[in-house]
Amino acid sequence: MTGTLPVSRPDHDPDLARRAEGLLAQFNLAGVLTAADVHVANTLGRLGEETDPAVLLAVALVVRNTRAGSVVLDLAGAQDTTSPDSEESLGPIEAVALSWPDPVQWIARCAASPLIGDADDPPGPPLRMVGTSLWLDRYFGQERQVADGLLARAAGAPPSLDEARLVAGLTRLFGAAEDADQRAAAEQAVRGRLAVIVGGPGTGKTTTVARLLALLHDQPGPTPRIALAAPTGKAAARLTEAVRGAVAGFSPDDRARVGEPAATTVHRLLGFRPGSRSRFRHDRDNRLPHDVVIVDETSMVSLTLMARLIEAVRPAARLVLVGDADQLASVEAGAVLGDLTADPESSALRAHVVRLRRTRRFTEHGEIAALAAAVRRGDTDATLAALRAGGDVVQFVEVHDDADLPDAVLADLREDVLRTGTAMLAAASIGDGAGALAAADAHRVLCAHRLGPRGVRHWTGRVSGWLLDAGRVGAHRVGEPLLITENDADLGLFNGDTGVLVATSDGPLVAFRRGSTVRLVPLGRLPAHRPVHAMTVHRAQGSEFGRVSVLLPAASSPLATRQTLYTAITRATDSVRLIGSADAVARAVTHPAARASGLGARLHVD
Numbered sequence: 001m002t003g004t005l006p007v008s009r010p011d012h013d014p015d016l017a018r019r020a021e022g023l024l025a026q027f028n029l030a031g032v033l034t035a036a037d038v039h040v041a042n043t044l045g046r047l048g049e050e051t052d053p054a055v056l057l058a059v060a061l062v063v064r065n066t067r068a069g070s071v072v073l074d075l076a077g078a079q080d081t082t083s084p085d086s087e088e089s090l091g092p093i094e095a096v097a098l099s100w101p102d103p104v105q106w107i108a109r110c111a112a113s114p115l116i117g118d119a120d121d122p123p124g125p126p127l128r129m130v131g132t133s134l135w136l137d138r139y140f141g142q143e144r145q146v147a148d149g150l151l152a153r154a155a156g157a158p159p160s161l162d163e164a165r166l167v168a169g170l171t172r173l174f175g176a177a178e179d180a181d182q183r184a185a186a187e188q189a190v191r192g193r194l195a196v197i198v199g200g201p202g203t204g205k206t207t208t209v210a211r212l213l214a215l216l217h218d219q220p221g222p223t224p225r226i227a228l229a230a231p232t233g234k235a236a237a238r239l240t241e242a243v244r245g246a247v248a249g250f251s252p253d254d255r256a257r258v259g260e261p262a263a264t265t266v267h268r269l270l271g272f273r274p275g276s277r278s279r280f281r282h283d284r285d286n287r288l289p290h291d292v293v294i295v296d297e298t299s300m301v302s303l304t305l306m307a308r309l310i311e312a313v314r315p316a317a318r319l320v321l322v323g324d325a326d327q328l329a330s331v332e333a334g335a336v337l338g339d340l341t342a343d344p345e346s347s348a349l350r351a352h353v354v355r356l357r358r359t360r361r362f363t364e365h366g367e368i369a370a371l372a373a374a375v376r377r378g379d380t381d382a383t384l385a386a387l388r389a390g391g392d393v394v395q396f397v398e399v400h401d402d403a404d405l406p407d408a409v410l411a412d413l414r415e416d417v418l419r420t421g422t423a424m425l426a427a428a429s430i431g432d433g434a435g436a437l438a439a440a441d442a443h444r445v446l447c448a449h450r451l452g453p454r455g456v457r458h459w460t461g462r463v464s465g466w467l468l469d470a471g472r473v474g475a476h477r478v479g480e481p482l483l484i485t486e487n488d489a490d491l492g493l494f495n496g497d498t499g500v501l502v503a504t505s506d507g508p509l510v511a512f513r514r515g516s517t518v519r520l521v522p523l524g525r526l527p528a529h530r531p532v533h534a535m536t537v538h539r540a541q542g543s544e545f546g547r548v549s550v551l552l553p554a555a556s557s558p559l560a561t562r563q564t565l566y567t568a569i570t571r572a573t574d575s576v577r578l579i580g581s582a583d584a585v586a587r588a589v590t591h592p593a594a595r596a597s598g599l600g601a602r603l604h605v606d
Contacts (some may be wrong), residue, residue, distance in 0.1 A: 004500070006391070009386055013436075015028070015031075015034040015035050016028065016029070016035060016449075017033075017034075017035040017037075017038035017039065017420060019154050019188075020035075020038045020042075021053075022053040023053045023054065023056070023057045023099070023101075024038045024041060024042070024053070024056055024057060024060060025038075026098065026099065026159075026477055027057060027060070027061075027098070030098050032061075032064070032065070032098075033060050033061070033064055035069065036063075036067075037060040037063045037064045038060055038062075040060065040063045040394055041056045041057070041059040041060035041063065042056065043167065044115055044126050045059070045115070045555040047536045048112065048113075048114050048115040050113055050114060050115045050125040050127070052109055054101040054105075054106050054110075054244065055109055055110055055113045055115065055116075056111050057076060057121060058078075058106065058110050058134060058240060059115060059126075059127065061073055061078055062127060062135070062136055063136070064475070065596065066136055066139060066333050067125075067333075068596045069329060069330075069331075069332070069333055069334070069335070070333065070594075070595045070596035070597065071135060071136075071139040071140075071262070071303060071333050071334055071595075071596065071597050071598070072134065072135050072596045072597060072598050073133065073134045074132055074133050074134075074534070074596065075103060075106055075107050075110065075132045075133070075134060075594065076103050076107070076132040078100070078103075079100045079103075079377065082286045090188055091326060094585060095106040103132075105447075107132050109501040110129060110134065111233055111319060111330050113131055113517070114577065115127055115132070116128070116129045116205070116288055117129070117137070117243075118130065120298060120378045122196040123137075125134050125137060128140040130598075133598065135598070139303060139333060139334075140302075140428070140598075141423040142303050142304055142306075142307040142334075143293050143597070143598050143599045143602060144602070145307045145311065146306050146310055146599060147306050147312065147334065147599055147602035147603055149307075150194060150310065150340075150349060150603070151348055151349070151603070152315070153193045153194045153315070153319060154192070154193070154194045154348070154349055154351075154352050155312075155417075156193045156315065156316075156506065157435070158191055158192055158193070159191075159192075159193065159318065161190065161191065161278075162219055162220050162254075164220075165218055165219060165220070166191075166215065166219070167412070169214065170183055170186070170187060170215070171219045172188075172254075172337065173215065173250075173254070174186065174211065177202075178358055178395035179402075181199075181203075181354070181355070181356045181357055182204050182207065182211070182356060182446055184354050185197045185208050185212075185354040185356060186208055186211055186212045186215060188351075188352060188354050189318065189320045190203065190212065190216065190219075190318075192318070192352060193316070193317070193318050193319065194226065194318070194320075194349070194352045195313075195318070195319075195320045195352055195354065196298075196320075196321045196337075196340050196349065196352055196353040196354070197209075197321070197322045197323075197354050198322075198323060198324065198325050198337070198341050198342065198354070198355050198356070199324065199355060199356030199357065200324050200326060200356075200359060200372065200376070200570065201324065201359070201372070201544075202359045202369070203356035203358060203359055204356055204358070205296070205323075205324075205356060206239060206242035206243055206246060206296065206322075206323050207242075207246045208356065209228070209239075209243055209246075209294055209296070209322060210242075210243045210246035210247050210250075210258070211246070212294070212320070213243070213247070213258045213261060214247075214250060214254040214257060214258050216292060217254075217257035217258055217367050218254075218257060220427060221535045224291040224292055225289055225290045225291045225292070226243075226258060226261070226291065226294065227264070227269055227288065227290040227292070227293045227294065228240070228243065228262070228264070228294050228296070229263060229264055229266045229268075229269045229293065229294070229295050229296070229540070230262035230263055230265060230266065230296045230297045231265065231266055231295075231297055231298075231300040231301050231305070231330070231495045231542075232265060232297070232300065232494060232495065232496040232497075232542060233265055233484075233492075233493065233495070233496060234494075234496045234497050234542055235266050235289055235296060235297045235300070235496075235542035236263040236323060237263075237497075237512075237513055237514055238295075238542060238543070238544075239263040239296045240261070240262050240263045240514070240598075241513070242259055243263070244261065247260075247261070257322065258465030263321070264295070264297060265494055265527065266301065266305060266309060267280070267305075267487070267489075268489060268494075269282075269288070269293075270282045270288075270308060270309065270312055271516075272348050272489050275294075278304055279308070279311065280308055280309070282312040283308070283311055283312055284311040284312070284314075287313065288312050288313055288314065288317070290312075290313075290314075290317060291316075291317050291318065292317060292318045292320065293309075293313050293318070293319050293320070293374060294322065294483075295309070295319075295320070295321050295322065295323075296323065297322075297323050297330055297541070297542045298321040298322060298324045298336070298337045299323040299324055299325060299327045299328070299330070299335075299337045299338070300323075300327075300328075300329070300330050300331075300541060300542065301330060301336055301337070302330035302331075302332035302333060302334045302336075302442075303330075303332075303333055303334025303336055303370055303597075304332060304333070304334070304597070305330075305332075306334070306336045311587075316342045318520060318569075321340070321363075321385050322421075323336065323337050324466065324485060324570075325337045325338050325340075325341040325342075326376050326562075326563065326566050326569075327541055327563060327566065327567045328473075328537065328538050328541055328564065328567045328593070329563070329593070329595055331538060334595070334597065334599075335595040335597060336599065338595070339597050339599040339600040339603070340353065340599075340600075340603070341353055341355075342600055343600060345606060346604050347600075347604065347605070348603050348604070348605045349431045349603055350563050351581035356448065359533035361530065365434065367386065367389070367391060367393040367394045367578060368393060368394060368569065368572060368573075370386055370396055371383065371386040371389045371569055371576070372386065372566060372569050372570050374386055374589075375562060375565050375566045375569060375588075375589055376562070376566055377587070378562060378588055378590060380585075380586045380589045380591055383585060383586075383589050384582060384586070387578060387585065391461050392575060393574070393575045393576070394575070394576055395575070395576070395577040395578070396577075396585075397577065397578065397579045397580075398581060398582060399579055399581065400581055401556070401557065401580070401581045401583065401584060402554070403451075403553035405579065407570075412577075413445070413549055414466050414548065414558075416443045416549060417443070417445070417463050417466050417533075418467070418470050418472060419443070420439060420440070420442050420443040421467045421470070421472030421473070421479065422472055423435075423439035423442065423478045424436050424439040424440055424472075424481065424500060425472050425473065425474055425478070425479035426439075427439055427502070428474065428478050428479040428500055428501065428502040428503060428511075429474055429478060429502075429503055429504070429518070429567060431480065431502055431503055431504045431505075432502070433468045433500065433502050433509075433511025433520060434511075434513075434518050434520040435503050436500040436511055437477070437499070437500055437511055437512075437513050437518065439500075440481045440498065440500050441543075441544065441545050442544065442546045442547065442573070443545060443546060443547045443548070443549070444534075444535060444540065444543075444545040444547075444548055444549075445459050445463060445533065445534040445535070445548075445549050445551065446460055446534070446535055446536070446537050446540055446548050446549070446550045446551070446568050447534055447535070447536055447537070447550075447551045448536065448537055448551070448552065448553035448557065448559040448560070448564055448568075448569065449536070449557070450536060450561060454551040454552070454553065454554075454580075455513075455551075456534045456536050458506075459533070459534035459551065460531055460532075460533045462532075463533035464531060467533070474569055476501070476503075476507075476508045477501050477508070478501050478502060478503045478508055479500065479501065480500070480501050480531055481498060481499070481500050481531065481532045481533065482496070482498065482499050482500070482501065482510060482530070482531060482532060483496070483497075483498050483529060483530055483532035483535070483539075484496065484499070484526065484527060484529050485527075485529055486527040486528035486529075487527070488526075491521070491525060491526075491527065492519075492520070493512070493526065493527055495537065496542075497512055497514040498532055498543075499511050499513075499521070501523065502520070504520065507522075508523055508525060509521060509522055509523070510522075530559065536548070537564050537567050537571075538566045540567070540568075540571050541567055541571075543571060544571060544572075544573050545571055545572060545573070546572070546573055546574045546575070547572060547574055547576070547577070548569075548571050548572040548575075548576050548577070549577045549579065550568045550576065550578045550579065550580075550583070551580065551604075552565075552578055552579060552580025552584045552585065553580070553584060553588075554580075554584060555581060555583040555584040555586070555587040557584075557585075560587045560588045560590055560591065561588055561591050561592060561593040562589055562590075562591060562592040562593065562595045563590060563592065564593070565585070565588040565589065596597070
């Protein structure tokens with residue numbers, strides 16, 4: 001079989017494995033495999049005394065797939081392999097013929113390899129094979145652990161309830177007819193030990209969570225121990241702010257019951273263990289003490305993190321998973337929320353999945369809702385029609401994939417950037433952290449890639465130059481927005497948190513939003529950080545901005561996917577500007593990001 005192979009790669013390319021031989025060298029030269037993929041395959045081959053080049057190729061491809069977010073490789077369809085869905089990707093390269101092993105022989109050779117065990121083998125082999133599908137053993141076990149844990153929780157005895165108080169609470173908190181979907185979601189979460197609540201932006205997910213808290217606190221007995229969590233510090237802060245805002249509208253009695261809930265990150269909830277990124281203080285031998293664990297933005301939770309969470313939650317506790325399954329998945333391997341909701345009618349968990357469908361965020365800007373809906377259902381004609389309709393809310397600037405941005409487009413972007421920079425500097429100069437943070441969220445440049453002419457690195461430099469030239473950054477960088485890129489549990493700052501440098505009587509400090517309050521941190525104490533004049537769409541997930549300007553990837557980019565486009569559009573609350581080609585839009589709408597997984601099959605019922 002044949003595929004594609006580039007003519008050549010430079011000798012200094014760090015992804016070129018210089019000691020690779022045979023098929024591994026060929027696929028590495030093609031850019032399908034990196035040097036790391038080749039190194040892992042060769043190392044496992046030496047340890048397992050496996051020399052078959054076809055088997056080593058399969059191992060390297062599984063490693064490559066896992067690095068790209070998938071947890072399983074179907075050898076029967078492996079020839080369709082493309083570049084990883086990486087923010088670093090810059091597109092295809094010139095190609096010639098590439099050889100693939102015969103699928104039937106390849107599958108048989110892999111099945112006979114000492115490196116590969118089947119589903120029922122005891123621990124030992126580094127890979128597992130079922131049918132034509134191949135997993136790294138670690139992820140095979142995690143899929144099994146997540147599926148078994150969720151199925152056991154779904155089948156568990158329901159919690160004891162005061163039925164009359166529950167019905168009265170549902171009527172009190174969800175009295176309006178338009179709240180029927182939220183009521184159903186909250187009721188499922190109260191009545192069972194597992195609930196999966198999914199919905200797009202503005203469907204009331206956090207409002208439902210707030211009302212769920214009131215229902216739980218209204219039940220007789222000891223005050224329930226409830227944990228609110230999200231995958232990132234930014235998402236946890238937004239969850240805290242949104243839930244407290246909803247609680248503020250409750251009756252005095254319900255407000256008193258719920259109090260002022262605060263969310264944390266999932267990692268912090270589980271408890272950091274020094275020297276480990278995948279093991280935590282709370283596990284199956286040291287369960288979390290909580291009666292209810294609610295996780296928001298679950299689409300960003302990786303398979304590994306979900307496995308650790310499920311083993312740490314007590315069997316008798318309630319687990320509520322909340323999120324938007326149409327958004328981008330975790331940067332790490334797995335797409336758990338998507339697997340749980342992809343085919344609900346054939347899932348053993350179908351009774352535990354509730355979808356919120358009524359959108360409330362875009363009531364004043366229905367154009368954004370209509371555009372997002374067209375993208376979500378894969379309707380190219382409706383998407384392009386919505387983009388080309390014109391107006392102030394949705395704007396489409398058509399630019400060829402390889403073309404420079406016209407001067408008029410640059411001028412419009414610069415105007416938005418300077419307007420935001422002016423407001424940030426004005427607030428930051430007088431020590432108004434809340435005002436500076438609000439100004440920073442008024443407009444954001446979003447990119448699919450980190451590198452390239454439409455990537456974050458390029459646009460961070462360009463926007464920074466505009467602000468400096470116009471004097472929109474004060475002394476000591478006052479007024480500059482910053483992005484935390486490394487977790488610091490002791491300081492309470494996490495990868496993805498954003499702040500603004502403000503002037504105070506104690507000198508320049510960085511303001512971070514924590515719920516409804518602002519926290520000030522000395523610049524010198526910050527963990528690794530960088531300016532955030534532009535942001536990847538993936539990094540922006542879980543955030544909201546008044547206006548977004550999106551630099552679309554080229555149509556040939558592996559990041560031109562439905563999830564990328566949908567996530568970018570739905571970061572905006574007031575207006576969105578897309579800059580790119582119609583081909584890139586059409587490619588994205590018709591190509592949902594596909595992460596190969598076996599979790600959905602484990603949950604399937606006939």
